[in-house]
Amino acid sequence: MKKPLILVTNDDGVHAPGIIALSKAMKSLEGAEVVVVAPDRERSGVGHALTMHRPLYCDELREGVYSINGTPTDCVVIAVKEILPRQPDLVISGINRGGNLGDDVTYSGTVAAALEGTLLGLPSIAVSLVAGSRFRYHDAGEVAVYIARLVLKRGLPEDTLLNVNVPNRPFGEITGVRITCQGKRTYDNAIQVVEDPHGRTHYWQGGGTPVWTKGTETDIHAVGEGYVSVTPLHRDLTNYDALGIIEDGWAVKGLLP
Amino acid sequence: MKKPLILVTNDDGVHAPGIIALSKAMKSLEGAEVVVVAPDRERSGVGHALTMHRPLYCDELREGVYSINGTPTDCVVIAVKEILPRQPDLVISGINRGGNLGDDVTYSGTVAAALEGTLLGLPSIAVSLVAGSRFRYHDAGEVAVYIARLVLKRGLPEDTLLNVNVPNRPFGEITGVRITCQGKRTYDNAIQVVEDPHGRTHYWQGGGTPVWTKGTETDIHAVGEGYVSVTPLHRDLTNYDALGIIEDGWAVKGLLP
Numbered sequence: 167m168k169k170p171l172i173l174v175t176n177d178d179g180v181h182a183p184g185i186i187a188l189s190k191a192m193k194s195l196e197g198a199e200v201v202v203v204a205p206d207r208e209r210s211g212v213g214h215a216l217t218m219h220r221p222l223y224c225d226e227l228r229e230g231v232y233s234i235n236g237t238p239t240d241c242v243v244i245a246v247k248e249i250l251p252r253q254p255d256l257v258i259s260g261i262n263r264g265g266n267l268g269d270d271v272t273y274s275g276t277v278a279a280a281l282e283g284t285l286l287g288l289p290s291i292a293v294s295l296v297a298g299s300r301f302r303y304h305d306a307g308e309v310a311v312y313i314a315r316l317v318l319k320r321g322l323p324e325d326t327l328l329n330v331n332v333p334n335r336p337f338g339e340i341t342g343v344r345i346t347c348q349g350k351r352t353y354d355n356a357i358q359v360v361e362d363p364h365g366r367t368h369y370w371q372g373g374g375t376p377v378w379t380k381g382t383e384t385d386i387h388a389v390g391e392g393y394v395s396v397t398p399l400h401r402d403l404t405n406y407d408a409l410g411i412i413e414d415g416w417a418v419k420g421l422l423p
Numbered sequence: 424m425k426k427p428l429i430l431v432t433n434d435d436g437v438h439a440p441g442i443i444a445l446s447k448a449m450k451s452l453e454g455a456e457v458v459v460v461a462p463d464r465e466r467s468g469v470g471h472a473l474t475m476h477r478p479l480y481c482d483e484l485r486e487g488v489y490s491i492n493g494t495p496t497d498c499v500v501i502a503v504k505e506i507l508p509r510q511p512d513l514v515i516s517g518i519n520r521g522g523n524l525g526d527d528v529t530y531s532g533t534v535a536a537a538l539e540g541t542l543l544g545l546p547s548i549a550v551s552l553v554a555g556s557r558f559r560y561h562d563a564g565e566v567a568v569y570i571a572r573l574v575l576k577r578g579l580p581e582d583t584l585l586n587v588n589v590p591n592r593p594f595g596e597i598t599g600v601r602i603t604c605q606g607k608r609t610y611d612n613a614i615q616v617v618e619d620p621h622g623r624t625h626y627w628q629g630g631g632t633p634v635w636t637k638g639t640e641t642d643i644h645a646v647g648e649g650y651v652s653v654t655p656l657h658r659d660l661t662n663y664d665a666l667g668i669i670e671d672g673w674a675v676k677g678l679l680p
Contacts, residue, residue: 213470213496214529221617221625239470239530244626247614269542271660272471273496278529285526285608320672323665325607345670347661350582351542357504360478368478369501398665403528404604405657408580412655413602415577 169197170255170318173283175241176262177212177275180204180233184261184303188293189231191307192258195314201254203245205275206233210263214239214278224249238279246286256318257283260293261306265331267296267385268349268378271399280327284401289317290327296389297334306332309340309394322398329397333389341392348397349384351376426454427512427575430540432498433519434469434532437461437490441518441560445550446488448564449515452571458511460502462532463490467520471496471535481506495536503543513575514540517550518563522588524553524642525606525635528656537584541658546574547584553646554591563589566597566651579655586654590646598649605654606641608633 172192176185185204192200206225215237222236224244232249234241242257259279266274276292283290291313295306309332322328329348333340356374359367378386388395429449433442442461449457463482474493481501482490489506491498499514516536523531533549540547548570552563566589579585586605590597613631616624635643645652 208476211473211475213472213535215470215472216468216530216628218468218627218629219465221619221627223619223623223625240628243628244614248616248626269658272535272538272542272658273473278470281529285529316673323662323668326662326665345666345673347663347666348659350659357501359505362478362480366480368480369505370475370478371473371497371500372475396669398662398669399660400662400665401526401529402605402607403656403660405580405583405655406604408583408655408657409602409604411580412653416573416602 169199170195171199171250171252172256172258173245173250173254174200174202175204175238175259175279177205177209177238177279178263179208180206180227180231182263184263184295187303187307188258188261188310191311192314195311200230201245201250202231203241203249204233205238205241206235209237209275211273212237212275213273214281216240238275239282242279242282254288256314257288257290258293258310258314261303261310262294263301264294264298265296265389266292266294266329267331267389269351271329271348277329281401284325284327289322291317291330292327293330293332295332295334302334302336305335305337308337313396325401326398329399331385331389331395333392333394335392340394344388344393344395346385346388346395346397347383349381349386350379352379426456427452428456428507428509430502430507430511430514431457431459432461432495432516432536434462434466434495434536435520436465437463437484437488439520441520441552444560444564445515445518445567448568449571452568457487458502458507459488460498460506461490462495462498463492466494466532468530469494469532470530471538473497495532496539499536499539511545513571514545514547515550515567515571518560518567519551520558521551521555522553522646523549523551523586524588524646526608528586528605534586538658541582541584546579548574548587549584550587550589552589552591559591559593562592562594565594570653582658583655586656588642588646588652590649590651592649597651601645601650601652603642603645603652603654604640606638606643607636609636
């Protein structure tokens with residue numbers, strides 16, 4: 167069997183402990199060739215941002231490790247089209263410092279990098295560690311190997327990436343794996359008002375304690391029970407159920423001149 | 424009936440002609456109160472990025488018009504939580520300089536702003552004008568009024584925003600309205616290699632000619648035929664069809680210790 171080529175990226179930056187653990191873990195996969203292409207600095211919360219207003223520089227830090235002065239999405243595009251010797255067999259992003267659960271998925275640079283892999287037609291996984299401190303990246307790396315091996319062997323449904331969230335526990339104390347759906351945040355009071363040195367009001371987002379809708383099928387619920395949550399996400403955002411509802415409700419066909 | 428309060432934003436910046444046309448158009452809605460809160464400069468392609476690493480400043484440029492030194496998503500959050508006198512009845516983003524069709528939806532700051540409105544539980548619409556030059560913003564504004572009036576009257580399905588793309592024609596020459604699904608890009612050769620003054624290679628993304636998969640139900644197809652495309656997008660990215668496929672295919676339940 168040909169050695170798999172694995173592209174590793176993240177949104178916490180090329181020097182983050184999470185990507186170092188993930189890169190090591192991927193190398194432990196049978197004979198895998200691992201190339202890291204990641205942002206030169208932290209780019210959390212950057213979503214699926216793509217840099218188009220300026221050129222990007224790709225710096226080879228050492229063999230198989232590159233940094234780019236751009237977003238996680240930029241890294242995947244440049245890696246696949248310009249850096250890698252061939253199409254990778256897997257794109258894996260993480261291990262993110264903190265969970266990417268529920269609606270926060272849409273802000274995540276980690277998930278966006280995997281989405282970009284999917285748009286390029288490649289099997290792609292995002293891995294996040296649900297914790298606020300004392301991150302057990304090595305254990306999450308073992309989980310990543312487990313999931314990556316399954317994806318390399320079985321593949322993924324078309325146009326679908328995996329959003330993996332790992333509870334912060336020793337590998338042996340993880341309850342199991344659950345295939346989940348994306349949870350929903352109902353409330354997050356998360357703006358702090360601060361004054362600048364000139365006395366002007368500024369707003370600082372982040373923090374806060376999100377409240378999630380209940381639902382035993384969700385990513386949040388699974389992680390709360392000590393499971394690894396694996397959510398299949400789709401590149402197509404269409405709400406197909408809404409197509410008929412709107413069409414019938416509006417009866418718009420031909421209403422415009 | 425109470426006067427509707429409408430929040431207008433975009434990703435081309437507060438001074439862009441598209442948002443000026445959209446703001447004017449919304450004011451023509453029966454007695455609507457319109458507040459503009461938009462980025463202080465162009466933030467195209469920024470996706471659903473949320474600024475958390477620094478405070479944001481909100482500058483009141485004139486009555487009812489504010490700029491924020493952040494992303495479109497930031498603008499919606501700060502507007503709804505800190506600026507507006509009450510919850511808006513509608514969030515509308517645009518009119519974007521260029522289409523937001525197919526997979527490009529995921530990079531779009533215009534669409535992300537409407538998504539943020541949806542996450543906050545508000546009826547939300549993104550409006551984009553599919554053109555490369557000679558933008559007919561006034562005509563697109565008439566379309567925006569038409570769609571906004573329907574949404575204010577009929578509401579939207581839960582957790583669903585509308586991604587509206589308008590062909591660049593006089594209002595009277597638009598073929599009609601179609602409810603569509605998100606198209607798919609299959610190919611886009613779009614990296615230019617440039618050298619910096621020190622002779623180092625840089626990569627510049629953007630441009631290129633996308634190739635789309637065929638499909639008469641798609642946003643791209645509708646606009647190509649002169650229709651306004653209205654795509655209902657969902658906040659939940661879960662691929663529900665894939666849940667069973669992966670669960671059965673992997674048979675992972677309980678496989679981890």
